[in-house]
Amino acid sequence: MTAPAQPIIEIRGLRKQFTHKPSPFLPGQTVTAVDRVDLVITPGETVGLAGESGCGKSTLARMVMGLTTPTAGEILFRGKQLDALRGDDLTEFRKSVQMIFQDPFSSLNPRMRVGEIIAEPLRIHRLVPREDARETVHGLMERVGISPDLYDRYPHEFSGGQRQRIGIARALAVSPQVVIADEPLSALDISIQAQIMNLLLELQKSLGLAYLLISHDLAVIRHLSDRVAIMYLGNIVEESESEKIFTNCRHPYTEALLSAIPGLVRTGSRQTRRDSDNAAPAAGIGCRFRTRCPYSKELCHTTEPPLEEKTPGHKAACHFSHDLYGR
Amino acid sequence: MTPHASTSIPARPLLDIKDLSVHYPGTADRPFKAVDSLSFSIGTGETVALVGESGCGKSTTALAIMRLLRKPAAISGGEILFDGQDLLTLPEGEMQLLRGGAVSMIFQEPMTSLNPVLKIGFQIAEGILRHKTISKTAATQEAVRLLTQVGIPLANDRYHAYPHQLSGGMKQRVMIAMALACRPMLLIADEPTTALDVTIQAEILELIDRLKSELEMSLLLITHNLGIVAERADRTVVMYGGRAVESARTDRLLEAPLHPYTRGLLASLPQNSTPRSLLPTMSAGGGESVSGELGCLFSARCPYRESDCIAASPEFVEAEPGHYVACWRTKRQ
Numbered sequence: 001m002t003a004p005a006q007p008i009i010e011i012r013g014l015r016k017q018f019t020h021k022p023s024p025f026l027p028g029q030t031v032t033a034v035d036r037v038d039l040v041i042t043p044g045e046t047v048g049l050a051g052e053s054g055c056g057k058s059t060l061a062r063m064v065m066g067l068t069t070p071t072a073g074e075i076l077f078r079g080k081q082l083d084a085l086r087g088d089d090l091t092e093f094r095k096s097v098q099m100i101f102q103d104p105f106s107s108l109n110p111r112m113r114v115g116e117i118i119a120e121p122l123r124i125h126r127l128v129p130r131e132d133a134r135e136t137v138h139g140l141m142e143r144v145g146i147s148p149d150l151y152d153r154y155p156h157e158f159s160g161g162q163r164q165r166i167g168i169a170r171a172l173a174v175s176p177q178v179v180i181a182d183e184p185l186s187a188l189d190i191s192i193q194a195q196i197m198n199l200l201l202e203l204q205k206s207l208g209l210a211y212l213l214i215s216h217d218l219a220v221i222r223h224l225s226d227r228v229a230i231m232y233l234g235n236i237v238e239e240s241e242s243e244k245i246f247t248n249c250r251h252p253y254t255e256a257l258l259s260a261i262p263g264l265v266r267t268g269s270r271q272t273r274r275d276s277d278n279a280a281p282a283a284g285i286g287c288r289f290r291t292r293c294p295y296s297k298e299l300c301h302t303t304e305p306p307l308e309e310k311t312p313g314h315k316a317a318c319h320f321s322h323d324l325y326g327r
Numbered sequence: 328m329t330p331h332a333s334t335s336i337p338a339r340p341l342l343d344i345k346d347l348s349v350h351y352p353g354t355a356d357r358p359f360k361a362v363d364s365l366s367f368s369i370g371t372g373e374t375v376a377l378v379g380e381s382g383c384g385k386s387t388t389a390l391a392i393m394r395l396l397r398k399p400a401a402i403s404g405g406e407i408l409f410d411g412q413d414l415l416t417l418p419e420g421e422m423q424l425l426r427g428g429a430v431s432m433i434f435q436e437p438m439t440s441l442n443p444v445l446k447i448g449f450q451i452a453e454g455i456l457r458h459k460t461i462s463k464t465a466a467t468q469e470a471v472r473l474l475t476q477v478g479i480p481l482a483n484d485r486y487h488a489y490p491h492q493l494s495g496g497m498k499q500r501v502m503i504a505m506a507l508a509c510r511p512m513l514l515i516a517d518e519p520t521t522a523l524d525v526t527i528q529a530e531i532l533e534l535i536d537r538l539k540s541e542l543e544m545s546l547l548l549i550t551h552n553l554g555i556v557a558e559r560a561d562r563t564v565v566m567y568g569g570r571a572v573e574s575a576r577t578d579r580l581l582e583a584p585l586h587p588y589t590r591g592l593l594a595s596l597p598q599n600s601t602p603r604s605l606l607p608t609m610s611a612g613g614g615e616s617v618s619g620e621l622g623c624l625f626s627a628r629c630p631y632r633e634s635d636c637i638a639a640s641p642e643f644v645e646a647e648p649g650h651y652v653a654c655w656r657t658k659r660q
Contacts, residue, residue, distance in 0.1 A: 052524040053495075145641035187382040190551060194595035194606040201605060216524060223597035223606075242602065262554030263598070 006078070007212060008178055009041040009064060015075035016059050030146040037073070037233040038307075039217070041178060046204065047070040047210040048225030048242065050218055056234040061180050064212065065099055095125055098171035102183035104163035108155040113227070114143075114166050115151035121173040138167040144199060159191035166197065173206070173235045180212045185220055197223060218261055222246050230254050233288050235305055250316035250325045252293045287319070295320060329639055339411065340368035341545045342392070342513055347405035349387050349396065349569075361387045361400065363569040366643070371511065374546040375537070376560035376577065378553065378592075385549045386435075389515050392547075394422050410512070429456045431511035435518040437498035441490040447501045448474065448486030454473040458509045461543035477534060496527035503534065512543055517549045532548055532559060555597065558582055566573040566591050568624035571643060585652040587629045623655065631656050 012035040021028040023276040034056040041047050049057050062068040064075060064083060077093045085093050098121075101107035108117055116139045122128050128136050138148035144165040155163055164184065171179055181200070185193045201224065203209060215221050221228055222242060229239040230253065238251040249255055281288055287305050290296040299319050307317040311327065318324070344365045351393040353359035355379055362384040369375045377385045391405055394414060406415040414422065419600045426432075430587065442450060451470040453621045455461060461469070467486070474482035477500040489514065490498055499519065506514060511639050515536065520528035548560055556563055556577060562578050563571040565588065573586040591609035593599065600606050623629070627638040635655050643653040 052526060178547045190553070190592055191380065191595050191609050194597070194608045197597065198605045198608060201603060218525070223600070223602050226603075256526060260525040262529070262532075262552065262558045 004045050005042045006270075007040045007076075009039075009062070009212075010062075010076040010079075010157070011039040012038055012074050012076070013038065014060070014063060014075065015261060016056070016063060016068065016072045018073045026313045030038050032234050034063070034070075036307075037231075038250040039236070039239075041210050041212055043177060043210055044208045045205070045226045045298075046213055048221035048228040049212065049231060050216065050221045050228060051231035052216065052257075057231055058182055060231075061212065061214055065097060065180060066093070084095055093124070095174040098174065098176040098179050100139050100164075100171050100179060100181040100184045101169050104160050104167055107167055107188070108163055108311065110155055113152050113154060114146075114158070117155070117166060117171045118173055121170060124175055127174060134226065137169075140173055143172065143203070144169040145195075159192075159194060160188050164188065164196055165190075165199065168196075168203070172203065174207070174320055175207075178210045178212065178286075179215070182214045183216070184213075186215065193220070197258060200224060218246075218247070218257060235288065235317065237289065238314075238316045239307070242315055250310050250314060250321045250327065251289075251318045252295055252324065253289050256292070264297045287317075295324060332440035341371045341373075341410060342369040342547070343393070343408040344368065344388075344404075344468060345406045345408070347388065347391060348403045349384070349391050349400055349565050350403040351401075353400050355571065358403070360569050364403075364405070365566070365569070365571055367564045367574060367610050369545045369547060371512075371545055372539075372543050373562065374548055374560045376548045376550060376554055376556040376563045376650070377566060378549075378551060378563060382566050383566045385566055386517055387569075388516050388566075389432065389549055392515060393426055394432065395426075400604070411652060414502070422637065425507075427454050427511075428509045428510055429582065430513045431506035431509070432515040432517065433499075433502050433519045436522055437502050438490075438504060438522065439497060440499060446487050446489060447493070448488075451501070451505050454508045455618070456507055457532055469508070470504075473508055474501070476538070477504045477507075478499075478530075479504075493507060495523055496531065499523060499527075503531070507538055507542065513545045513547065514539070515547045515549070519548075520555070521550075521552075528555075553581075553592065554598075565592075570653065571651075572625065572654070573650075573652045574643075579647075579650055585646055585650065585657055586625075586654050587631055587656070591628075592610065595611065623653070632657075 001223050014034055015032065016034040018031045018033055020031060037060060041049065049058055049060065059068060062074060063070050071200045077085065077286065080089060082093065087115065091096050115134070115137050115236065118140055119133045122136060133241040137151065141151070146162060147167050153165070158166065185196055189194060196228055200211065204211065213221065213224055225242040227240065228242045228245045229236045229253065231237070232247065232253050238245065238249065246258065249258060265278050281291055284304065286302055287300040290300040297320070305317045307320045310321045332361065337622045346415055347359060347362055348364055349362040350358040350360055365388060367375065377388060381384055387396070387400065389404055390413065396402065402415060441447065448467065448470045451473055452466040454462065455466045455469050471482045471486055474485055479485050479497060493501065512600045518533065521529050535546070536559065550556060563575065563577045564571050565586065567588050571616050573580065573584065573589050580589065581593065584593060595609065597606060621639060623641050624633045624638045629636065633655070639659070641653045641655045643651050644658070646652050648655050
């Protein structure tokens with residue numbers, strides 16, 4: 001990346017722990033969903049976040065949205081702490097950061113007309129006078145490729161892809177700068193996925209949006225992202241410019257993920273993970289990927305590898321990154 | 328395993344579907360055809376993939392083979408020959424013996440396909456007891472052996488686990504163990520990995536492939552993931568709107584697709600474009616859509632549409648040896 005622009009969102013040392021108390025007579029168990037995450041989102045870029053289910057991707061997104069309170073660490077919105085925002089600053093934050101959800105069937109109110117769904121954020125933030133709202137919504141609908149004639153229809157009258165477009169229009173209504181997209185494509189057919197990906201790219205170009213894109217589909221991540229962070233058990237284990245992750249990864253977990261993607265070209269052997277039933281080792285002692293890592297050594301059991309820059313702009317949390325993937 | 332080695336056509340296919348049609352009552356005069364004159368076959372030990380977008384009739388076909396279609400869906404024509412026997416004329420009692428016996432199915436969602444109030448081991452043993460004359464103890468032992476075979480550690484303890492105590496990947500393994508309990512000749516896997524992570528997906532597919540060669544099973548793989556198709560299937564049938572539009576050996580289909588729909592699908596994959604470029608997409612349709620009786624169903628979205636496409640439905644013809652396509656354009660050339 002060139003000259004470091006002022007970030008819109010900066011995450012520092014973020015952690016979220018959930019306490020699970022199976023019974024009032026037992027001590028609670030603490031699960032660390034996100035731990036020591038640093039991430040920066042600058043205007044106009046797409047940051048892809050990939051990892052298996054349960055790795056903390058969605059928890060991270062919810063914290064950035066301000067929907068979940070972090071246990072430790074801080075989130076800065078244009079340099080100001082998120083939990084200290086009050087009044088106009090908070091309203092400004094809520095307008096600037098919007099979200100697109102995974103399931104276009106459950107994220108739209110079935111009893112509202114789609115026009116009203118898209119107009120609701122405008123109403124809440126009092127952005128346009130009531131009499132102009134309809135016109136603004138028409139513009140938004142056109143922008144996402146839905147005919148404004150369908151203003152008075154209900155969500156059930158639309159297909160999955162069209163509903164996802166409506167969700168996008170709703171997010172765009174308040175002219176956000178950051179859009180958090182949590183698995184925006186995984187409920188859609190291949191041909192529709194391509195259309196929505198194109199829409200996201202076009203909107204980014206014309207509106208200068210920044211995306212935090214969460215997906216388990218690495219092909220989607222690769223296609224849309226400028227930078228990619230790979231998460232494993234709550235930690236970012238590798239972060240770099242998108243193409244470097246896919247052509248020259250520096251962490252064994254990323255390697256395993258990439259080798260698991262079924263390609264269109266038949267490949268020979270593949271490194272499958274070992275017994276998936278191995279309990280993940282506790283945080284704090286050693287590398288958490290060691291039980292699944294084909295290269296783990298003595299050091300991995302005793303010392304936790306920090307996420308550090310291995311080559312310029314390419315961070316990885318692995319002791320043997322240089323030995324395995326070169327300098 | 329080299330899937331492509333076994334593509335020579337065997338004397339009699341294990342499963343031979345001829346002109347299968349499944350209808351839902353639509354409007355009074357015109358029923359909705361979920362599956363329309365579909366024909367394909369699967370040889371012994373062969374993997375055939377059925378691909379297409381949601382609603383194209385893939386799962387309906389699978390359910391029709393198992394004869395598990397629920398009303399108001401009804402099979403309105405055709406034959407499903409399994410090992411020479413027409414499943415559609417089989418009495419329900421015999422069909423029950425076949426289900427879970429010689430023909431088995433893995434469903435898409437392992438979360439909802441297991442009974443939440445029964446131990447997983449019992450759910451496997453139940454099927455074995457149904458199909459084999461065998462003591463309860465032996466069935467239990469067999470269930471434990473199957474759990475081990477599908478890669479579940481500590482199978483003796485896990486026998487007593489309930490579905491909610493297992494992860495998604497583990498539940499899918501249990502489903503596979505259940506499906507394989509009676510050594511089926513044909514396994515139907517309907518989106519077996521859609522709900523799973525890529526790493527687990529790779530494991531499950533690897534497992535199915537290994538067991539398939541161990542048991543000399545045939546596999547009908549239903550998926551919308553073309554990557555999986557490329558890796559696992561010997562032959563592929565592409566469905567659109569309830570009809571087969573193209574069928575060929577998988578490598579040929581991916582190398583030289585003939586039907587505009589197949590081409591459009593492959594072109595719209597991000598893997599085939601440079602990152603951050605706009606993907607070629609198929610038109611969403613619109614315009615006049617063709618009625619069920621006449622014309623090519625894809626014509627509304629097809630970039631090569633001509634007048635004959637709307638006038639009559641193209642036949643499914645052999646364009647090159649083993650490569651079938653239903654498109655007027657192929658015929659024109």
